[in-house]
Amino acid sequence: MPLIVQKFGGSSVANPEKILRAARRAIRAQQEGSQVVMVVSAMGDTTDDLLELAAKITDRPPAREMDMLLSTGEQVSVALMAIAIHSLGHKAVSLTGAQIGVKTDASYRKARIKSIETARLRKSLDDGNIVIAAGFQGIDDDFNITTLGRGGSDTTAVALAAVLRADACEIYTDVDGVYTTDPRVVPEARRVSRISYDEMLELASLGAGVMHSRSIEFGKKFDVPIHVRSSFTDSNGTMIVAEPERPDLPVSGAAITKDEARITVQGVIDKPGSSLEIFSRIAAKNISVDMIVQNIGESGRADISFTVPQNELETALEAVRDAAKVVGAEGITSDDSVAKISVVGLGMAKQTGVAQKMFRSLADAGINIQMITTSEIKISVLVSRERSPEALRIVHHVFELDSTPHAPREDSITRSVMPTMRTGESDAAAVVARLQSMNMEDLTIDEISLDASQARVTISGVPDKPGLAAKVFEDVAAAGIFVDMIVQSHPSAAGTATLSFTVPQNQLTKSVEAAKRIAQSLGCKQVTSSPTIGKLSVSGVGLRTHVGVAIRMFKALSDAGINLEMINTSEVRVNVVVDGAAGEKGLTQLQAAFADVLR
Numbered sequence: 001m002p003l004i005v006q007k008f009g010g011s012s013v014a015n016p017e018k019i020l021r022a023a024r025r026a027i028r029a030q031q032e033g034s035q036v037v038m039v040v041s042a043m044g045d046t047t048d049d050l051l052e053l054a055a056k057i058t059d060r061p062p063a064r065e066m067d068m069l070l071s072t073g074e075q076v077s078v079a080l081m082a083i084a085i086h087s088l089g090h091k092a093v094s095l096t097g098a099q100i101g102v103k104t105d106a107s108y109r110k111a112r113i114k115s116i117e118t119a120r121l122r123k124s125l126d127d128g129n130i131v132i133a134a135g136f137q138g139i140d141d142d143f144n145i146t147t148l149g150r151g152g153s154d155t156t157a158v159a160l161a162a163v164l165r166a167d168a169c170e171i172y173t174d175v176d177g178v179y180t181t182d183p184r185v186v187p188e189a190r191r192v193s194r195i196s197y198d199e200m201l202e203l204a205s206l207g208a209g210v211m212h213s214r215s216i217e218f219g220k221k222f223d224v225p226i227h228v229r230s231s232f233t234d235s236n237g238t239m240i241v242a243e244p245e246r247p248d249l250p251v252s253g254a255a256i257t258k259d260e261a262r263i264t265v266q267g268v269i270d271k272p273g274s275s276l277e278i279f280s281r282i283a284a285k286n287i288s289v290d291m292i293v294q295n296i297g298e299s300g301r302a303d304i305s306f307t308v309p310q311n312e313l314e315t316a317l318e319a320v321r322d323a324a325k326v327v328g329a330e331g332i333t334s335d336d337s338v339a340k341i342s343v344v345g346l347g348m349a350k351q352t353g354v355a356q357k358m359f360r361s362l363a364d365a366g367i368n369i370q371m372i373t374t375s376e377i378k379i380s381v382l383v384s385r386e387r388s389p390e391a392l393r394i395v396h397h398v399f400e401l402d403s404t405p406h407a408p409r410e411d412s413i414t415r416s417v418m419p420t421m422r423t424g425e426s427d428a429a430a431v432v433a434r435l436q437s438m439n440m441e442d443l444t445i446d447e448i449s450l451d452a453s454q455a456r457v458t459i460s461g462v463p464d465k466p467g468l469a470a471k472v473f474e475d476v477a478a479a480g481i482f483v484d485m486i487v488q489s490h491p492s493a494a495g496t497a498t499l500s501f502t503v504p505q506n507q508l509t510k511s512v513e514a515a516k517r518i519a520q521s522l523g524c525k526q527v528t529s530s531p532t533i534g535k536l537s538v539s540g541v542g543l544r545t546h547v548g549v550a551i552r553m554f555k556a557l558s559d560a561g562i563n564l565e566m567i568n569t570s571e572v573r574v575n576v577v578v579d580g581a582a583g584e585k586g587l588t589q590l591q592a593a594f595a596d597v598l599r
């Protein structure tokens with residue numbers, strides 16, 4: 001018999017009518033021949049109200065007691081849901097996380113799921129019940145109640161679907177799916193019929209808040225197709241699966257991260273360990289860092305720029321000031337009025353000219369790009385916050401995200417036709433074996449690799465004006481050169497930026513020639529290059545939600561005396577570029593550093 005998991009968020013169970021509506025939906029699925037597990041969140045704003053209540057007593061409540069308190073929200077809604085189903089004449093049983101056997105670690109307020117028992121769930125289902133599971137909660141080894149972090153019911157739902165090998169996991173919410181971008185900023189944003197796990201992970205971390213990131217990680221790791229849909233209609237929403245709607249298009253979604261702040265540490269002595277010193281101190285304060293760009297050092301010194309959430313700027317600066325003393329920096333600057341615009345797409349990995357198209361569209365509108373980083377499936381630029389909504393609209397339009405695909409694929413997606421792209425691990429037995437051999441939410445590294453086929457070109461002294469990046473990459477493309485990574489540093493004190501990019505080694509001569517021509521015509525200072533670089537990559541699941549992956553990487557390389565030339569972090573991959581001569585050594589070093597989590 002097919003098994004379906006249906007999750008209802010707080011807004012979908014906010015009052016008795018809505019609870020009854022959700023109950024009817026579950027009953028209908030059962031009548032259509034499925035076993036049904038419902039996962040419910042706390043009603044409406046209950047969780048917020050509970051937080052507020054505690055805050056009226058103290059601003060330092062013990063974390064254990066907060067989880068005891070917060071878990072009651074879901075206990076109320078599961079009971080009411082079971083009552084609703086009974087009242088409609090059907091069998092239902094509600095279960096808390098502890099009753100199911102959702103085992104977590106002991107980190108209150110942000111616990112991670114280690115394992116889930118299925119015996120009791122199966123038995124209740126086989127007895128003809130609709131099983132109603134409390135989202136967001138579990139118990140640790142000592143039977144303390146834990147919660148999974150805000151929005152954690154999504155994660156409960158996908159995790160249950162994984163262990164039960166459910167045929168479908170439906171997430172009912174107050175939006176009708178995943179959009180190409182935030183419709184509040186870009187009214188032309190369009191709902192997509194499907195999107196890939198990797199794209200969704202990137203977009204979620206960029207602030208496209210449809211689902212809890214950890215639930216997407218579960219989906220990817222355990223090959224669970226997730227259907228995000230409206231609780232108020234019957235129409236299809238968005239499938240989150242291995243492949244996007246249009247794999248042939250370079251971009252599937254665009255995002256704006258408005259509340260960013262930029263920090264630049266100037267004149268850092270360019271030696272192994274400098275980045276580590278800075279980023280480990282920031283990580284120690286639990287602040288996540290993004291868009292790390294280091295311009296290639298001149299006279300043995302480099303500027304390191306990166307972004308942090310705006311509301312954590314002050315704390316991050318404290319950490320940076322301490323680090324600056326150790327790494328011999330010349331100064332620190334920061335800007336809290338910037339925003340990040342990103343485009344995401346699996347398709348861009350296989351296409352050229354994507355970055356250049358984005359840069360051109362912004363240039364034509366006179367929007368200055370302050371920093372650039374690119375990874376295999378994401379391009380991010382930093383712009384002034386003031387112009388960021390306009391920038392988002394422009395890139396959304398230039399990548400045709402507002403036009404409906406010609407042949408919408410409305411075919412139903414099942415595991416058999418959509419085997420995971422990762423390892424072809426589509427057979428249930430292998431997945432189940434994997435489920436049992438480890439803690440479900442542990443960091444897993446799929447691959448550690450070295451790409452030794454590229455070279456680097458750097459143009460320094462690039463005037464800080466709109467249109468420069470567009471011009472450079474148009475000219476480079478016109479010369480027939482394939483660019484992989486691009487980073488543009490934040491302009492130095494002298495008001496000029498450094499633009500570095502990587503190219504295939506056999507195109508280096510051509511690239512340097514092109515770069516020199518460009519540098520001359522634009523009045524840049526100089527072109528330098530490195531004939532062989534090593535691009536070291538670590539990819540897997542949980543790279544960002546498990547803080548410290550990048551740090552672990554920096555540390556391993558720094559311990560071996562290897563200097564980092566370029567850095568790029570994303571949800572699914574961290575890339576660092578090192579000198580070609582250090583590539584092999586770096587690879588060995590990373591394999592050792594991640595041996596415990598490499599699968």
Ligand code: ASP
Pocket residue numbers: 009010041042047048073135136149150151152153154
């Ligand atoms: N009730 C919890 C929260 O509001 C969990 C959830 O809704 O997913 O964060």
Ligand code: MG
Pocket residue numbers: 009010041042044047151
């Ligand atoms: Mg909620």
